[in-house]
Amino acid sequence: MVTRDDYRIDEKPTWCPGCGDYGILTALIRALVEHNIAPHELMIVTGIGCGSKLPQYMRVNGMHTLHGRPWPAAQGAKLANHGMRVIVVHGDGDGYGEGLGHFVHAVRRNPGVTEIVQNNKIYGLTKGQFSPTSEKGWKTSTSPYGSAEEPAQPLALAITHGATFVARGYPGELKHLIWLIGEALEHPGYALVDILQPCVSFNKPRAYEYYAERVYKLEDEAGYDPNNRTAAWERAQEWGEHIPIGIFYRAVPGPTFEMLDPVLKDSTPLVKRPLGKLGSAQVDSLLAKLR
């Protein structure tokens, strides 16, 4: 049995007191424990940003990569060792801004990877510039006249590109978030959990109070059918007075990217295979083509 102690490390997060990232860290660890996933079976791949420091604050394997690039590293990791569980964690600036292209391409591939997004709608670590998920008109140090861009729609975008598990959580609803992450972890394909993350230093208007008043759970809505792709796409764009959290869309995934690979399909992870010299039959088959 995996316990919370397995994930404990003697390292104080450098996050601001009150940051939503604490709740996300807690929820993640608790979901991992509930689903009996041990730290050594797990690889958490992050980008660069406040939230992306997360693997430093738990006892776990991690790759703290480059700004915007956790997805490529995560896919490489998963292809090289599909026996390990891979979770991608990143901020909105990271994965929906600098790394937006990788995100869409990754979704299209249905890798067996869970994605958790610390979406504080701001660049935290670089001190508060607007991000791709900032609302239009948002004023920050680099948008003193208000941002001139429609916010990115990551959930709708994932739904559009074949994702079969698309959810949004909120650390103010911790139990619900733990449950969501758990469901995502159990999903046998790519799963996205976007999280409304309060940033108390640079996005005060989008702090806990704001969300607390507005969030509602899709699970509480009788008629909501998470298997209706079009409805999910529409609901994913709802924002303002009411902000949905929960599972927007869920369907049965096809085979993962790894399992569609001719080398990996139903087979031992790449790095678990012996690495030796080519046999003489192999050499002959290579040379035969050159004669």
Next chain:
Amino acid sequence: MVTRDDYRIDEKPTWCPGCGDYGILTALIRALVEHNIAPHELMIVTGIGCGSKLPQYMRVNGMHTLHGRPWPAAQGAKLANHGMRVIVVHGDGDGYGEGLGHFVHAVRRNPGVTEIVQNNKIYGLTKGQFSPTSEKGWKTSTSPYGSAEEPAQPLALAITHGATFVARGYPGELKHLIWLIGEALEHPGYALVDILQPCVSFNKPRAYEYYAERVYKLEDEAGYDPNNRTAAWERAQEWGEHIPIGIFYRAVPGPTFEMLDPVLKDSTPLVKRPLGKLGSAQVDSLLAKLR
């Protein structure tokens, strides 16, 4: 009056005989002429690929940029001189692959730029690898076991991110394509015309015959309402026996990215303003902050 001669140049395209890019070039020039746009008022920004050589084959201002990067250059061009008309032209590998992130971010900004995509669902210039719009399972030199990715959904993606003119054309329907490009050119905001472009050398199964049998015009469908965003999103994903062309979505755009800029708003293009030394009052106002 602008005539076709204004766009004529003594340069034979290097495209393969029968390539769909010829039809797109023709349609573009005819639309420009019909809408009385002169070559010197126009800047065509392209990426790298077979189709992206297009500005070499007409008499026009162009920027033949880097693979995947026409959008940034085009936005810079438009911001620097919003008095000029800017058209972005690129292939599917270029703008939906390497440059996918730029594409989505550009759409979010609603620049006053028309985008025309030579979508042959293959990498032409590098000899036929699968592209982001290739169908899943497509076999090419880099996907001998079939591509393992869901195709990108550029039209649906544009609709999701606030585009107000989203269309698809087909050079086999030349008049219709000319009309579409013309409508896009008249649209007072960002407009996308994705084009089913037959590649006769590397994508033979998606040549003229294939499309000729399948395309139908949304304009011919009585009940189709291009102002219904959700329906447009759904229709944009239809593919197979029936392939819609025409205007999927059209709405009144908000102010363009340029017109939201405090410097450019309702004003002379940046490069048309005199560039001189700062006046002493300006210098004083700068220094005042430092005292």
Next chain:
Amino acid sequence: MIENDITIRIGGEAGMGLESSGAGFAKALVRGGLHVFGVPDFYSRIRGGHNFFTLRAACDPLFSIADPVHILLALDMESVRRHIADLVPGGAVVYDSKDPLSEALRREDVLAIPVALSQLAREIGGLELMRNTLALGIAAGLLEFDLSYVESIIRDNFAKKGEDVITSNLNVIHKGAEIAEAYKADFPFRLHAVPNAPQRILLNGTQAFSMGALAGGCRFVSGYPMTPGSPVLVWFAQNGAKYGAVAKHVEDEISAINMAIGAAIMGARALVPTSGGGYALMVEGTGFAGISETPVVIYNAQRPGPATGLPTRTEQADLLFMLHASQDEFPRMVLAPGTLEEAFHLGWYAFNVAERYQTPVMVLSDQFLADAFRSLEASGLDFDAVEIDRGALLTDADLDALTERYKRYQITESGISPRALPGHPNAIWVTESNEHDEYPRIEEDAQNRIAQQSKRMRKARPMAQDVPPPTWYGPEGAALTLVCWGSTYGPAREAVDRLNAQEAGAANLLHFSGLEPFPPTAEAELRKAHKTIVVEGNYTGQLEILIRARTGLSVDGHVRRFDGRPFRPEFILAGLQEA
């Protein structure tokens, strides 16, 4: 009483407002006629950790901070722990009396001033955050610095926040000074205002460079936030509009440089500010600017790497990277300002060079130069000297007169082809990233390649005449010559001064602010030196390598630093012992 050259250090956690209160106090000192040099030392986090701000003040101009500290304002115990050893004998430590000073942190020769900083700040100012102000008030009191200057800054800085805020800040400051009264007698250092000093300005490298660029006609800035480069982006976003400069925070660095190129082709003077890791993503775009002969200015405020490295710290390790970035070859200019004056000057000069030679120009700054504050005479930013030279730019009249098809990449003796901006009916052309002929048509012919590549590379010759030559500081013919580039100038200059103070004619300094094309005079200047020690902020000695690559000369030694911290004169002097 020691009257000159006082260093105050204020330390605490991120989020305590050290930087802004430190800068405010520095401004007060400047208004008081003093010279100031201020250096922030920050962790890459938003709250917590240990940050500090070092402020040196003197009657004479300063080019660096120095090691010994006279007053330590410790907002937390960590600050005492880290910096108590840096205090000069007779110095003072101000700390919050809520935590007692442990035995280990006591120093016999240091004046301990325990004050209920947080509590008093809350009581008098209404906000715990005002403990900085309180501490600075104590410092002012100890130093007998005229409080009216501090008051004037408070009034200006909080003008928008209303009288109440001003009043509570003033109360806190006065409380501080009042507390100091009891300790003054035991504190031997003073910092009196200089009454009739000229009105000086206080700024950092970010501001100096940004104002230079703006003055030089920069009207388009596209960037992506990255410490320590983004302050230039922020500066333009916040100040540019008023002067007609468009500034865009875009989706990534690749977009930033390609937007700038698009804008530059249209005719805007365009700048991309970034740091090394962001520049790494601009390499392909740099090559595009090179082959398309597009003038863009790239500003890299260096920080330690590789990769994310030490985001908020300083280093000078991107020189050879920038100098060779991009596949294949094209001429570029690499500039590295050493002072605020140079940052301003090269800020506008870069745009002239870029347009004159139609090629990328790179300005290498670093976190130290970008973030460190210095006072200078207002004339130090020489706006009058600014010229705007757009090079071989064809006017509308030129183009009206054109009778043949315009050749954007005309082969010329100098390599420079007269440039038309798009929009004129007589000059219709396509910027090319493929190799091309003069028009340009895409052209693969071997002779054409030779012609175009040679034409581009030929531009390096006249460029070499325009690159700033290395400059001397200090006595001619000195026994020892320090050689440095970029921001190291200040600390190296002070090291030279100190050496010469010990022994007249002991040392001088050869400073490079132009690095590529390698200045034609450099070899002769280097040969003038008796003994050369290169002082630079990287592991391998990149200027040293460059000198050898360009001249074959080997230097006699080096002092290097790569721990993320800026050079200080003491570090250099210590290093010279070993070099």
Next chain:
Amino acid sequence: MIENDITIRIGGEAGMGLESSGAGFAKALVRGGLHVFGVPDFYSRIRGGHNFFTLRAACDPLFSIADPVHILLALDMESVRRHIADLVPGGAVVYDSKDPLSEALRREDVLAIPVALSQLAREIGGLELMRNTLALGIAAGLLEFDLSYVESIIRDNFAKKGEDVITSNLNVIHKGAEIAEAYKADFPFRLHAVPNAPQRILLNGTQAFSMGALAGGCRFVSGYPMTPGSPVLVWFAQNGAKYGAVAKHVEDEISAINMAIGAAIMGARALVPTSGGGYALMVEGTGFAGISETPVVIYNAQRPGPATGLPTRTEQADLLFMLHASQDEFPRMVLAPGTLEEAFHLGWYAFNVAERYQTPVMVLSDQFLADAFRSLEASGLDFDAVEIDRGALLTDADLDALTERYKRYQITESGISPRALPGHPNAIWVTESNEHDEYPRIEEDAQNRIAQQSKRMRKARPMAQDVPPPTWYGPEGAALTLVCWGSTYGPAREAVDRLNAQEAGAANLLHFSGLEPFPPTAEAELRKAHKTIVVEGNYTGQLEILIRARTGLSVDGHVRRFDGRPFRPEFILAGLQEA
């Protein structure tokens, strides 16, 4: 009759199948016991334009093509126009009789062979595309080359397409030979098969490197198509699965390198093949591999730039770029194979070095080396010599025995820290792109920075022992030493042979296949030379600059080429006149 050293050139438009038929014919020559060197010259377009394929054959091993052409197979008039002047006196031009040869294109001393190529190909083979085959049949006939070898290739190549296709190809070939009969008497060159020659192989640099990498345990390839690097990606996509290698064509180059890094951290030997412009996008990733000490192999097949440049052509202008790519500093190895044998050897060796030193290794090829075909003994690809050395890789047993927290970045004397692959309960750690301590925790402390940066940089010392030293070819103590790197080896070697044939002991060659760390023996070797001329494919002389940077030595002259075309011996010899 001249029996040896015959060059055939076949020219036409893109899309005419020149490359595959040329390669097929080359294979036939090899089966006939001859040595072959074949070089394609292609435009960056899919149809039309002017492409040609040059095939040189001889009884002795070849290392280059040479200028004079003996048979020109001109599938279109453009080919006659471009290449007729290259024919030796007595040479033959085969062209389609449907267009008459204009007066200007006639040469008295050349045998003109007009043949209804297209028409006959259609009539006999059923396909106009078979005119290549027809033309090659004529060439075989003229040269009296035993047709059975050509037949065997046809049978093998078209085996999957069925008897009909084979038969029509055979008919076309025979028709060609039959046509040649009438001209043979007037054609003085022959290329007879060498009966009992060993069974050789024919391959290009792409294949040699790919096979080396595969043999060296490369099991993960992520790339994005870019000429001339993508053939390695395609090779792995098509051949890798059979040998357990995963190959992914991904969305861009940034993704490619970061995927490779992700895979490498997990323990896979990972490769990213690209060309210079694609590598430009991998610069940030390279730095991440540097600071995270991740072994990745980067393969750059160079082409002329900057930017898109000349996509299908060759150059050697990315050396200094690759050597300095990324902000800040870390050790890397840069290798540049000169021959197919070296491409194979360095293909596997690179992975050992990468894992031994836990850092990026770069292999610089170019379009010439990647695409040119050469015959060699099967033993030239020395599979037996392959070793797989994974360096300081901890085994499960090692990890089972671990009692303390695992230190991924342990400070060691050599700079190399024992490496654990993720997955073991005793070694749980986070790869860091921030500066870090031994565990690693993110750590900004100055002493820690010094320790970690020094540890990483220390690895360069043992690496220098593992970098291939420059090698000599030709007589010791020659009057003239050519110095080259990478693919220039072949043509330079032949130039040396020719010089020595004129005058024994005239010249030798010093070839660099290891460039970074700069081989410790290089200076001593260079000092052995009397007169050094650097031969390299770029404008500024990058090896020359590197030699000066590392040794202070200036060479005596150079021969450079930057027109996108490969060196040939004649070009070098002509250049030596001027150097």
